[in-house]
Amino acid sequence: MTLYQDLSERLKEHIELGFYKPGDKLPSVRQLSHEHGVSISTVQEAYRQLEQEILVEARPKSGYFVMPKQRVDNLPNVSRPPQRPLEVSQWEEVFNLLMIGDNKKGVQLQHAMPDMTTPTLKPLLKTLADLSKQKPELGLGYGDLRGSEELRTQLCRLGVASGCQLHPDDLVVTSGCQEALSVCLRAVTDPGDIIAIESPSFYGSMQAIKAANLKAMEIPTHADTGISLEALELALDQWPIKAILVTPTCNNPLGYTMSDDKKERLYRLAQSYDIAIIEDDIYGDIAYQFPRPRSIKSFDEDGRVLLCSSFSKTVAPGIRVGWIAPGRYRDKVTHIKYVSSSMCPTLPQLAIAQFIRLGGYDKHIRTMRQRYEKQRDHMLSAIKRYLPSNTRVSFPDGGFILWVELDKDIDSMKLVEQCRKEGVGFAPGPLFSATGKYRHCFRINFSEQGMEQRESAIKILASVLLQFKSLS
Amino acid sequence: MTLYQDLSERLKEHIELGFYKPGDKLPSVRQLSHEHGVSISTVQEAYRQLEQEILVEARPKSGYFVMPKQRVDNLPNVSRPPQRPLEVSQWEEVFNLLMIGDNKKGVQLQHAMPDMTTPTLKPLLKTLADLSKQKPELGLGYGDLRGSEELRTQLCRLGVASGCQLHPDDLVVTSGCQEALSVCLRAVTDPGDIIAIESPSFYGSMQAIKAANLKAMEIPTHADTGISLEALELALDQWPIKAILVTPTCNNPLGYTMSDDKKERLYRLAQSYDIAIIEDDIYGDIAYQFPRPRSIKSFDEDGRVLLCSSFSKTVAPGIRVGWIAPGRYRDKVTHIKYVSSSMCPTLPQLAIAQFIRLGGYDKHIRTMRQRYEKQRDHMLSAIKRYLPSNTRVSFPDGGFILWVELDKDIDSMKLVEQCRKEGVGFAPGPLFSATGKYRHCFRINFSEQGMEQRESAIKILASVLLQFKSLS
Ligand SMILES: Cc1ncc(COP(=O)(O)O)c(C=O)c1O
Numbered sequence: 004m005t006l007y008q009d010l011s012e013r014l015k016e017h018i019e020l021g022f023y024k025p026g027d028k029l030p031s032v033r034q035l036s037h038e039h040g041v042s043i044s045t046v047q048e049a050y051r052q053l054e055q056e057i058l059v060e061a062r063p064k065s066g067y068f069v070m071p072k073q074r075v076d077n078l079p080n081v082s083r084p085p086q087r088p089l090e091v092s093q094w095e096e097v098f099n100l101l102m103i104g105d106n107k108k109g110v111q112l113q114h115a116m117p118d119m120t121t122p123t124l125k126p127l128l129k130t131l132a133d134l135s136k137q138k139p140e141l142g143l144g145y146g147d148l149r150g151s152e153e154l155r156t157q158l159c160r161l162g163v164a165s166g167c168q169l170h171p172d173d174l175v176v177t178s179g180c181q182e183a184l185s186v187c188l189r190a191v192t193d194p195g196d197i198i199a200i201e202s203p204s205f206y207g208s209m210q211a212i213k214a215a216n217l218k219a220m221e222i223p224t225h226a227d228t229g230i231s232l233e234a235l236e237l238a239l240d241q242w243p244i245k246a247i248l249v250t251p252t253c254n255n256p257l258g259y260t261m262s263d264d265k266k267e268r269l270y271r272l273a274q275s276y277d278i279a280i281i282e283d284d285i286y287g288d289i290a291y292q293f294p295r296p297r298s299i300k301s302f303d304e305d306g307r308v309l310l311c312s313s314f315s316k317t318v319a320p321g322i323r324v325g326w327i328a329p330g331r332y333r334d335k336v337t338h339i340k341y342v343s344s345s346m347c348p349t350l351p352q353l354a355i356a357q358f359i360r361l362g363g364y365d366k367h368i369r370t371m372r373q374r375y376e377k378q379r380d381h382m383l384s385a386i387k388r389y390l391p392s393n394t395r396v397s398f399p400d401g402g403f404i405l406w407v408e409l410d411k412d413i414d415s416m417k418l419v420e421q422c423r424k425e426g427v428g429f430a431p432g433p434l435f436s437a438t439g440k441y442r443h444c445f446r447i448n449f450s451e452q453g454m455e456q457r458e459s460a461i462k463i464l465a466s467v468l469l470q471f472k473s474l475s
Numbered sequence: 476m477t478l479y480q481d482l483s484e485r486l487k488e489h490i491e492l493g494f495y496k497p498g499d500k501l502p503s504v505r506q507l508s509h510e511h512g513v514s515i516s517t518v519q520e521a522y523r524q525l526e527q528e529i530l531v532e533a534r535p536k537s538g539y540f541v542m543p544k545q546r547v548d549n550l551p552n553v554s555r556p557p558q559r560p561l562e563v564s565q566w567e568e569v570f571n572l573l574m575i576g577d578n579k580k581g582v583q584l585q586h587a588m589p590d591m592t593t594p595t596l597k598p599l600l601k602t603l604a605d606l607s608k609q610k611p612e613l614g615l616g617y618g619d620l621r622g623s624e625e626l627r628t629q630l631c632r633l634g635v636a637s638g639c640q641l642h643p644d645d646l647v648v649t650s651g652c653q654e655a656l657s658v659c660l661r662a663v664t665d666p667g668d669i670i671a672i673e674s675p676s677f678y679g680s681m682q683a684i685k686a687a688n689l690k691a692m693e694i695p696t697h698a699d700t701g702i703s704l705e706a707l708e709l710a711l712d713q714w715p716i717k718a719i720l721v722t723p724t725c726n727n728p729l730g731y732t733m734s735d736d737k738k739e740r741l742y743r744l745a746q747s748y749d750i751a752i753i754e755d756d757i758y759g760d761i762a763y764q765f766p767r768p769r770s771i772k773s774f775d776e777d778g779r780v781l782l783c784s785s786f787s788k789t790v791a792p793g794i795r796v797g798w799i800a801p802g803r804y805r806d807k808v809t810h811i812k813y814v815s816s817s818m819c820p821t822l823p824q825l826a827i828a829q830f831i832r833l834g835g836y837d838k839h840i841r842t843m844r845q846r847y848e849k850q851r852d853h854m855l856s857a858i859k860r861y862l863p864s865n866t867r868v869s870f871p872d873g874g875f876i877l878w879v880e881l882d883k884d885i886d887s888m889k890l891v892e893q894c895r896k897e898g899v900g901f902a903p904g905p906l907f908s909a910t911g912k913y914r915h916c917f918r919i920n921f922s923e924q925g926m927e928q929r930e931s932a933i934k935i936l937a938s939v940l941l942q943f944k945s946l947s
Pocket residue numbers: 115178179180181182205207250255283285312313314315320324325816817
């Protein structure tokens with residue numbers, strides 16, 4: 004390691020240890036040169052290195068500062084969706100997104116895929132391989148319709164962290180969270196019913212609403228505090244809404260976590276209108292805060308909350324293990340799960356159960372939580388540095404996706420198309436609306452470990468945006 | 476091997492080679508003693524052995540005969556379901572059946588489980604274990620929404636045997652045939668629509684009809700030739716039926732295969748009423764005849780047939796790999812498959828694709844086809860020997876299940892309950908009707924290899940039936 008690298012590593016360590024917090028002034032070049040007995044140019048080189056990693060910024064005539072965290076003042080605007088129930092459209096756009104293979108070259112940040120190259124997944128992969136070698140017969144028969152009891156027991160253990168007291172009999176294992184959401188929607192509604200949702204919302208739940216012959220009522224949503232309870236109450240007064248579907252913890256796409264207090268108020272609201280809540284908690288375990296935030300389910304007194312989740316974001320989507328804590332809807336949920344795809348394969352369930360039981364899951368989650376938080380800060384800094392100054396961007400409390408709001412005239416569908424040609428992929432905004440709003444927004448994934456890749460993606464995006472500007 | 480065992484083995488071989496056909500007279504005891512240079516009592520012992528295996532029968536004063544095949548004259552009666560569309564009930568009964576674990580002791584013949592102890596499955600299990608060891612990353616990411624292209628290519632190859640010319644793009648992989656059926660039902664209907672089905676019918680499809688808010692119109696069905704086209708046409712004239720769901724090849728539970736001619740006529744009928752056909756072909760590849768029967772899909776000219784299948788009966792249900800050839804409904808089917816459970820896991824798909832590609836699947840199917848046919852004959856003989864003479868029983872053309880019709884006053888729900896206490900399980904008739912008919916019928920599985928187990932199950936059933944008789 005050269006002298007300047009050595010120095011930049013030390014500074015980095017000091018920043019990570021919290022000696023210098025975001026926005027703090029760092030020691031002057033002269034001071035560091037003196038303290039470490041190195042030349043001025045070595046210190047300058049070290050700072051340049053940290054600037055490149057977007058950890059520090061130079062302010063003219065003031066010196067170097069720790070990169071300030073993304074500020075809340077340029078969050079995306081509160082959404083203003085149409086105030087009536089509507090059919091969900093956008094399937095063609097979603098389909099086009101889904102058909103982009105993961106093996107495509109370039110920097111593909113359109114899918115909400117976790118980092119799966121981390122060594123903390125190794126124990127799980129080993130268990131999977133061992134099980135399918137040593138107990139192949141477990142992969143052959145039908146298993147328990149509700150899922151393996153071993154897994155359901157471990158899921159109860161995980162539930163404790165979000166404030167839930169569950170019993171294995173309270174759970175139904177599914178093929179991912181997508182099946183969980185579809186099953187729950189069908190369990191609590193009749194065709195033609197209305198579902199209230201956040202806006203923007205995950206496209207998979209909206210498409211499930213469409214397929215179940217339901218209508219979506221998009222509710223205005225704040226990028227920092229979540230769904231507007233005032234607007235929701237107004238909607239509940241005006242329309243015969245059958246259930247509320249929310250992702251209150253590390254929301255997709257906005258990243259916010261609703262406060263405990265607001266979660267409880269949402270629950271009380273559902274109670275007073277006697278409707279069900281479908282709570283999508285898929286990102287809950289990779290909230291950056293520890294212990295993780297409570298779920299709405301943890302406030303549930305009368306079984307009206309159906310909690311849906313899976314290991315697709317915390318571990319890997321290909322495992323296809325999800326679950327439902329269906330509360331009072333258990334029998335209906337079991338019926339619809341059975342007709343939907345019958346039992347789930349046993350081996351992945353057992354492997355995950357063991358991963359949790361032996362502590363591998365907790366360790367993995369701890370690692371990812373910290374890593375994603377750093378990667379968020381880096382990505383936010385890159386956006387701040389390279390994208391136009393009127394860009395608005397979310398400040399996620401967990402997970403690995405950002406929601407970016409551009410100038411009103413920018414068409415993100417066209418932007419995505421152009422960027423794709425240049426090898427960069429992200430998800431255009433209209434997919435996250437029932438009716439194709441958010442044309443000037445997009446969602447971008449930052450789970451990718453490579454700092455250079457992330458940065459180069461943003462640079463390409465910036466250059467394409469510049470072309471757009473000069474055209475208009 | 477003792478002398479008599481040696482002799483009985485030779486006789487068995489001669490029967491299997493077809494030297495002696497079902498119903499043929501076998502050589503006299505004296506003649507065999509002379510030919511083989513063994514004692515009279517050795518020959519008698521050998522014949523007793525074959526009697527016990529229900530391969531031959533002794534007729535008083537006439538000698539020994541090869542056990543005649545089950546005759547068509549005591550097939551179950553043509554069904555006479557109510558002639559109007561009805562809501563499907565029976566979920567509780569189906570649920571109770573599903574909750575019986577496979578690890579229960581005794582002889583559990585209630586689930587339509589294939590024999591999974593056969594060595595012909597070894598290559599598949601090895602591939603699965605190797606893949607999850609050598610390419611664990613394949614198990615992590617989302618795969619192609621339509622299923623792995625390798626598998627879809629091999630499925631096209633299999634399709635040729637049933638007369639279909641398919642392209643990989645014509646297929647959508649699913650989590651078993653249950654998901655395939657559910658997705659197809661939802662793709663071709665709107666809530667409230669009517670679906671015509673065979674009667675009796677597989678409970679899983681009927682429960683899917685219920686969950687999709689559809690009504691079932693049960694059509695009279697012959698135990699040898701399948702759904703009555705006359706009755707179907709009458710129903711089509713009277714009711715706005717949206718689609719026909721049939722299992723025309725090795726039907727569950729009746730075992731028949733509709734003739735090619737009748738399959739084509741069914742297709743033409745659907746064409747003239749412009750409705751869709753959902754064809755469940757799950758048992759098609761283990762028809763006893765070789766080459767296997769054609770599918771209705773093979774007659775499809777305009778894409779109105781949605782073929783559904785899986786490897787659950789031919790290979791193992793725990794693999795959870797099924798597929799749809801959705802014809803003109805491809806886009807709708809892809810949408811509903813996506814919301815239903817998103818992508819299917821990749822590893823099992825690749826393992827099956829390789830199993831097919833390297834010839835393991837064909838070899839396995841050949842073995843199972845022959846074994847199941849023998850086991851059918853044995854099971855039919857046992858039923859003929861031990862159950863009351865007015866018992867009617869199906870004569871399946873493939874697969875490993877029998878449908879048994881008892882005396883009208885027998886309540887199979889009670890019979891099942893009593894037999895369960897004595898360690899024998901089978902599936903009561905009402906599950907196979909939308910409205911709980913067929914109370915005096917049951918379905919029994921004969922995939923179990925052990926001849927003794929099968930026979931002892933039938934003996935216990937017979938003794939419980941006897942108790943029932945003496946009570947009434
Ligand atoms: C909020 C949310 N819910 C559900 C899902 C679907 O998850 P799974 O892959 O487990 O079906 C996703 C995945 O993108 C998601 O982001």
